Amino acid sequence: xxxxxxxxxRPLKLPAMALNPATVARLVQLAQATAAAPRGHKQALxxxxxxxxxxxLPTVHRYLEQVTVKPTRKQRCDAGAVELCRDDARxxxxxxxxxxRKTGKRxxxxxxxxxxxxxxxxxxxxxxxxxxxxxxxxxxxxIARALRSYGMHPDQLNRPTPAVExxxxxxxxxxxxxxxxxxLYYLTPTSAKEAGLQVMARDQFYKNKPxxxxxxxxxxxxxxxxxxxxxxxxxVHYVMGAESGTNLAESFxxxxxxxxxxxxxxxxxxxxxxxxxxxxxGLFGNLARRLQxxxxxxxxxxxxxxxxxxxxxxxxxxxxxxxLRLQPVRDxxxxxxxxxxxxxxxxxxxxxxxxxxxxxxxxxTIAPEQLRIAPPAPVxxxxxxxxxETRKVNDNLTxxxxxxxxxxxxxxxxxxxxxxxxxxxxxxxxxAQVLLKDADGHELxxxxxxxxxxxxxxxxxxxxxxxxxxxxxxxxxxxxxxxVVRFAYDAATDEEAEAKRxxxxxxxxxxxxxxxxxxxxxxxxxxxxxxxxxxPAVTTSSTPKAVRQLSQFEAAQALAKLGLPLNGExxxxxxxxxxxxxxxxxxxxxxxxxxxxxxxxxxxxxAL
Numbered sequence: 001x002x003x004x005x006x007x008x009x010r011p012l013k014l015p016a017m018a019l020n021p022a023t024v025a026r027l028v029q030l031a032q033a034t035a036a037a038p039r040g041h042k043q044a045l046x047x048x049x050x051x052x053x054x055x056x057l058p059t060v061h062r063y064l065e066q067v068t069v070k071p072t073r074k075q076r077c078d079a080g081a082v083e084l085c086r087d088d089a090r091x092x093x094x095x096x097x098x099x100x101r102k103t104g105k106r107x108x109x110x111x112x113x114x115x116x117x118x119x120x121x122x123x124x125x126x127x128x129x130x131x132x133x134x135x136x137x138x139x140x141x142x143i144a145r146a147l148r149s150y151g152m153h154p155d156q157l158n159r160p161t162p163a164v165e166x167x168x169x170x171x172x173x174x175x176x177x178x179x180x181x182x183x184l185y186y187l188t189p190t191s192a193k194e195a196g197l198q199v200m201a202r203d204q205f206y207k208n209k210p211x212x213x214x215x216x217x218x219x220x221x222x223x224x225x226x227x228x229x230x231x232x233x234x235x236v237h238y239v240m241g242a243e244s245g246t247n248l249a250e251s252f253x254x255x256x257x258x259x260x261x262x263x264x265x266x267x268x269x270x271x272x273x274x275x276x277x278x279x280x281x282g283l284f285g286n287l288a289r290r291l292q293x294x295x296x297x298x299x300x301x302x303x304x305x306x307x308x309x310x311x312x313x314x315x316x317x318x319x320x321x322x323x324l325r326l327q328p329v330r331d332x333x334x335x336x337x338x339x340x341x342x343x344x345x346x347x348x349x350x351x352x353x354x355x356x357x358x359x360x361x362x363x364x365t366i367a368p369e370q371l372r373i374a375p376p377a378p379v380x381x382x383x384x385x386x387x388x389e390t391r392k393v394n395d396n397l398t399x400x401x402x403x404x405x406x407x408x409x410x411x412x413x414x415x416x417x418x419x420x421x422x423x424x425x426x427x428x429x430x431x432a433q434v435l436l437k438d439a440d441g442h443e444l445x446x447x448x449x450x451x452x453x454x455x456x457x458x459x460x461x462x463x464x465x466x467x468x469x470x471x472x473x474x475x476x477x478x479x480x481x482x483x484v485v486r487f488a489y490d491a492a493t494d495e496e497a498e499a500k501r502x503x504x505x506x507x508x509x510x511x512x513x514x515x516x517x518x519x520x521x522x523x524x525x526x527x528x529x530x531x532x533x534x535x536p537a538v539t540t541s542s543t544p545k546a547v548r549q550l551s552q553f554e555a556a557q558a559l560a561k562l563g564l565p566l567n568g569e570x571x572x573x574x575x576x577x578x579x580x581x582x583x584x585x586x587x588x589x590x591x592x593x594x595x596x597x598x599x600x601x602x603x604x605x606x607a608l
Contacts, residue, residue: 023053024067030060031068083138084146088123092143093152106154110147111140166229171366174229175268176309177252179243182221182321221335224251225312229272231362232352233264234312236320236339238332245283249384252287256374262344264363267372270294272306283384289435290383290426291374292445319346375426388421388435397472398451398459405459406432406448415477422448548584555582555590562591570594 030049034042049060092113099108117123125143126135138146147153168174222243226235237251258265271293288295298306320342329335347359355362374380391399393416397409401422408414411434421435423445430450438444452460463470474482482494488507491497550558552574560566573594574582582590 019063019066026053027063027067031064082146082149083127084125084143086150088125089147089150089152091117091122093147093154093157096154097157100154110143114140114143168229170370171228171230171363172266172268172370172372174270174272175226176229176272176306177224177226177248178273178306178309178313179248180223180225180313182223222247223316224248225309225316226251226255227309227312228264228363229308231359232308232354233347233359233363234315234343235264236316236343238335238339240332249284249287253377253380257377259340262340263360264347265374267291267374268293270296272296272298274298274306286386287380287384289443289445290386290423291380379426383424383426386424388423390419391422392419393417397475401432405451405453407451408434408448409472411446411448412436413476415475549581550584551581552578555587558587559591559594564591564594
């Protein structure tokens with residue numbers, strides 16, 4: 001039996017054929033013929049079509065795919081089914097995730113993880129073959145499909161978490177600030193050749209030459225980028241050294257000041273930043289508290305919260321810092337001047353895709369009540385070290401602060417004798433601020449006025465004697481005190497409570513029995529303790545007490561108490577009888593002796 005020659009003779013160097021209507025019709029006819037041809041007769045049809053069209057067999061098949069519609073492939077009955085249980089998938093996923101680096105690179109393959117867990121008896125990755133009845137280990141690809149079906153594949157778990165879109169209400173409602181190291185440039189005044197802004201050459205400054213990096217560490221330039229969240233306006237300020245609270249405060253103070261040809265200024269209501277120690281330091285926190293700025297630090301690793309300022313860093317690098325190679329700057333002041341010039345141009349001319357206007361056009365929609373003018377820069381720098389001082393509220397609802405007297409009547413919940421935290425008020429002249437906290441623990445600042453005094457040193461608001469005796473309004477303590485008294489005497493008014501108190505009424509309506517707690521106490525029995533009889537000690541000897549020697553005057557005083565007159569004659573007699581002092585125990589005998597002698601003189605009328 002002879003078989004036809006089905007070899008394909010490809011034409012040599014013929015130009016590529018385009019699909020025209022005639023070619024499409026011929027291809028459709030070929031598709032129909034091959035579909036109806038019996039097994040083993042399709043090759044002759046393909047060969048004839050190749051010879052007629054002048055193309056190769058692969059080209060014919062490629063053309064047929066374009067002009068024919070293939071039936072949908074039937075899906076397997078076990079499509080989507082997985083044989084690995086969820087507990088085993090969780091164990092494999094946990095091992096793969098813990099072996100990954102922080103960059104997301106996995107160091108362990110699925111097969112290696114399965115082998116390790118299987119050797120330790122942690123998983124059972126086997127499936128029973130229904131035909132042979134044997135247990136077969138799942139392939140790595142089947143395990144990978146199971147991990148994906150459970151949503152536990154490392155590629156899935158490393159995807160970012162869902163984010164929410166944040167918005168600000170108006171310009172200066174929310175600002176974002178971030179610090180960045182300028183890796184391309186540094187300033188050094190070591191020599192005239194290297195003075196100014198220099199390029200950090202890669203062959204001199206990289207990880208294998210840490211000494212070079214250490215040498216210029218203090219001279220590296222850092223930038224602080226500030227963006228207004230509502231308008232997207234950008235402000236950049238360059239500093240020397242490193243990321244610190246001082247540099248952060250300097251950049252923020254520069255951003256809130258009014259600048260020529262730059263409309264963006266004022267104190268924002270909220271400032272968002274990262275959790276760096278410099279940003280959350282007490283120094284900058286003190287400044288923000290004085291300026292009534294709420295600080296919001298996003299969680300570590302959540303840079304998307306301040307994505308706007310991160311994008312601003314990319315814009316600055318591409319649009320501004322890239323041009324510094326063409327025209328180097330002399331010093332830091334020159335660099336900041338150029339940066340300010342660029343920022344004014346960029347904010348005023350580049351249209352923002354979100355609001356469809358330039359950044360300055362959107363910022364200028366700010367309302368007067370939304371623009372809080374910043375104090376002068378020297379005042380802001382003083383606020384950095386200004387401490388909060390504790391003051392006690394006087395009975396006239398005032399506090400003393402910095403040699404002045406301030407009224408605290410308007411402070412919510414003020415009480416006489418309580419202590420308040422007082423600080424300066426940078427926004428209002430002749431005023432201070434009280435630091436309070438709301439229910440959520442957020443700090444609030446309440447302004448209190450300075451009270452003026454007259455030439456005599458009295459408060460001008462003080463009542464004049466004989467003219468005004470009006471009492472101040474009741475404070476919280478006064479209200480509570482009156483309420484407690486009314487409750488104690490079961491009175492509806494303050495007058496009724498006072499009348500009952502004066503009448504000697506028993507408080508709380510005689511309902512309180514002070515001894516009831518004793519009556520309700522359980523009885524307690526105490527076990528007696530055995531003791532020993534006390535036998536008085538017998539004194540066998542005693543030490544004679546020393547006799548006190550009295551002076552002649554002390555003896556005369558003692559004799560005077562017994563009845564003798566106290567005069568110079570008595571003292572002279574005592575000196576003659578007792579030149580060294582009179583023993584205290586001889587006073588009774590001496591009194592009798594002198595009394596007898598005196599009596600004899602009286603009876604005889606002469607001397608003895």
